[in-house]
Amino acid sequence: MTPECWPVYGLRITTPRLVLRLPDLGALEKLAAVAAAGVHGPDEMPFSFPWTDGTPERRARTTFQHVLGTVAGWQPEKWTLSLAVLHEGEVVGRQDITARDFAVTKEAQTGSWLGLAHQNQGLGTEMRAAVTHLAFEGLGARALTSGAMTDNPRSLAVSRKLGYEADGVEVVPVRGEARTVRRLRLDRASWERHRSLPVGLHGLEPCLELFGAERG
Numbered sequence: 605m606t607p608e609c610w611p612v613y614g615l616r617i618t619t620p621r622l623v624l625r626l627p628d629l630g631a632l633e634k635l636a637a638v639a640a641a642g643v644h645g646p647d648e649m650p651f652s653f654p655w656t657d658g659t660p661e662r663r664a665r666t667t668f669q670h671v672l673g674t675v676a677g678w679q680p681e682k683w684t685l686s687l688a689v690l691h692e693g694e695v696v697g698r699q700d701i702t703a704r705d706f707a708v709t710k711e712a713q714t715g716s717w718l719g720l721a722h723q724n725q726g727l728g729t730e731m732r733a734a735v736t737h738l739a740f741e742g743l744g745a746r747a748l749t750s751g752a753m754t755d756n757p758r759s760l761a762v763s764r765k766l767g768y769e770a771d772g773v774e775v776v777p778v779r780g781e782a783r784t785v786r787r788l789r790l791d792r793a794s795w796e797r798h799r800s801l802p803v804g805l806h807g808l809e810p811c812l813e814l815f816g817a818e819r820g
């Protein structure tokens with residue numbers, strides 16, 4: 605059931621292998637379990653905010669609260685869409701897209717992860733292609749940004765394949781150490797040149813106002 609007052613629960617983005625949607629409680633429980641089972645090796649920390657540190661139970665609760673927090677805190681001037689990614693009906697990871705004053709800037713930023721068992725099969729590329737389509741085709745974005753640690757070749761490869769270009773670096777404190785993030789930027793023209801996957805958007809129209817986006 606899609607709550608009438610929160611139509612974002614009815615939004616679906618589809619690619620040849622994936623469905624992306626805001627998780628209801630059942631899907632959120634599954635997403636939390638995927639996070640608990642592991643997102644990266646113990647010696648790695650691909651995130652600027654090290655939310656994966658700690659026990660599996662803590663990762664599960666952090667994931668659960670993060671997604672509900674995005675719904676609770678949503679404003680058209682500052683939103684985060686945190687989507688569960690489903691492959692063959694199974695929840696495999698999360699794809700976020702976030703923006704401040706999208707109505708003015710027409711820019712948004714993405715972040716994502718897959719459970720360890722689902723990585724390196726092209727799904728990360730497909731889910732990012734899904735939200736780039738939402739942003740450019742559905743919401744009328746002018747540019748998207750992303751970032752990855754310099755030692756995260758898979759995330760950097762996903763961005764490169766989809767047409768993102770280098771946009772400088774930034775040093776951030778992570779677990780008390782200085783880490784370098786490579787910033788990346790995808791403009792509409794480069795997205796057009798690199799898009800290769802068919803992506804479907806369903807149930808977007810009633811959500812446009814919440815994104816600060818105009819009807820096309």
Ligand SMILES: CC(C)(COP(=O)(O)OP(=O)(O)OC[C@H]1O[C@@H](n2cnc3c(N)ncnc32)[C@H](O)[C@@H]1OP(=O)(O)O)[C@@H](O)C(=O)NCCC(=O)NCCS
Pocket residue numbers: 643644650651716717718719722723724725726727728729730751752753756757758759761762765
């Ligand atoms: C980053 C992540 C979302 C990417 O998803 P994925 O499904 O694993 O990635 P894909 O399979 O779509 O693409 C990975 C690409 O990296 C390439 N790659 C893999 N290992 C590589 C390496 N060591 N060096 C260079 N390229 C590498 C692959 O060949 C592939 O490119 P190709 O399709 O041209 O062959 C996923 O790996 C993940 O969740 N990692 C842990 C969390 C994380 O890092 N999140 C992002 C934080 S910025």
